[in-house]
Amino acid sequence: MKTAIDDRIFQLIVYISLALLAFVTFYPFWNALVVSFNEGMDTTLGGITFWPRKFTFENYGYVLKDTRILTGFGISIARTLSGTFLTMAGTAIFAYGMSRKELIGRRYYMIFAIITLYFGGGLIPTYLLIRGLGMFNTFWVYIIPSIISVWSMIIFRTFFREIPSGLEDAARIDGCGYWGTFLRVVLPLSGPVLATLSLFTAIAHWNDWFVASIYINNENLIPVQTLLKRTIDSNISRELVSDSAASSFIAKTQTYTTKSLIMATMMVTTLPIVIVYPFLQRFFVKGVLVGSLKE
Template identity: 80%
Template sequence: MKFAFEDRIFSIVTHIALALLAFVTFYPFWNSAVIAFNEGTDTSLGGITFWPREFTLENFEIVLKDIRILKGFGISISRTVVGTFLTIAATAIFAYGMSRKELIGRGYYMVFCIITLYFGGGLIPTYILIRNLGMFDSFWVFVIPSIISVWSMIIFRTFFREIPPGLEDSARIDGCGYWGTFLRVVLPLSGPVIATLSLFTAIAHWNDWFVASIYINNNDLLPVQTLLKQTLDSNIASELNADTAAASFLAKRQSFTTKSLTMATMMVTAIPIILVYPFLQRFFVKGVLVGSLKE
């Protein structure tokens, strides 16, 4: 009885600790959303915590009237879709080759891949390489340098090795080569891993702002996250072009602040990727664990 009581106390303490951790993790996002929906001048007075005091959609209207944000969304969506597809496709093909026992020297190849997880060339050599490849101010600078993910390759490779050999042997008997076996047998069985790694890759592409800040000078190619970084570093109102519709809107209504516009921009950039989670959540545990428990 004493043991059961101690277990109950432990369970209660654990749930309280997890609830506090969840609150501490979620509250900054919630508070940012509250500020985004609150009138800017009222927010500057302080005291905005859990609910908007002066509800308004003006902050979002200003942000969405900025043509730079709309173009940035187009770039972010394009790089996320194209980058995720190419990365998953190239990495899965690479991993399938690495999973084949008949691949000569695969142990050495694996060592070379592992080394890249711990050591990199550095920013300056990478900068010189990108420049020599002619990818400055190019959409492909978002995609090509990260087209292979070694971490994802290891997950794919481990998962592929767990597929029963009899399935591939049956495909070979039916006349499939390596490509046929990969496309018709291996990939259809890899749905959970593909979905999970696709989400991780998409999030990395969507959230990245650093690449554009280094290699992109053309404002029409800046993704929305880089624009958000610029917003956080400077006053968004002073950067709006006087010829934009947003500028005329600002001239009529001035109940905004830099902080309120920044929070609205954060919400606009975060919500799209958040909406993807519920559709792929069921693949998380199954996809990652199945591809990583055995080696």
């Protein structure tokens, strides 16, 4: 009887702790959503917690009124889909080759790959390389430089090495070569790790704004994240105007503020990728741990 009571008390403590953790994790996102729907000037008074005090769509209207936003969304979606597919394809093929014991010099290839995790060429040499390869101001600058992920390759490689060799031997007996074994045996077994790494890669492509700010001048090739970053920067610059008359005029003609625009911008860029999470959630734990248990 005493043991049963102790178990219930322990479970109650665990549930309360998990509830508090869930609240602490979710509340900042919810508060950002609330602020994005609240009138900006009213938000500066404080007290906005769980629900908008003066509900408005003006923040989103300001962010989305630029006609380039739709084009930017198209570029971001195209980049995310094509970049994720090609990165996963290239990385998985590379990892499968590195997992084969019969590959001559694979130890040296692995050393060269790991070096890239610790050392980079720097911004200026990379800029000159991109321009020399003819990718400057093209869509391919989003895809080709990141088509191989060494970190994902290591996880793929570890997972491939844990696949029972008997399965691959059976495939070879049935007449499959390396490509047939990879496509018909290895990849179908790699669903969890493939889904998890695909999501990580998609998030990286979706959230990136820096590449376009360096290598893209064509307005039709700028993703939505870069456009929204420019919107925030331009509004911050406007608020830094020192002329009191100009500041007074701005305050009278608009109700949004830098904070309200930042929150609306964050929601616009975050919600599309957040929607993907529930569909891949069941792969997370297994996908991440399956390639990291042993080497």
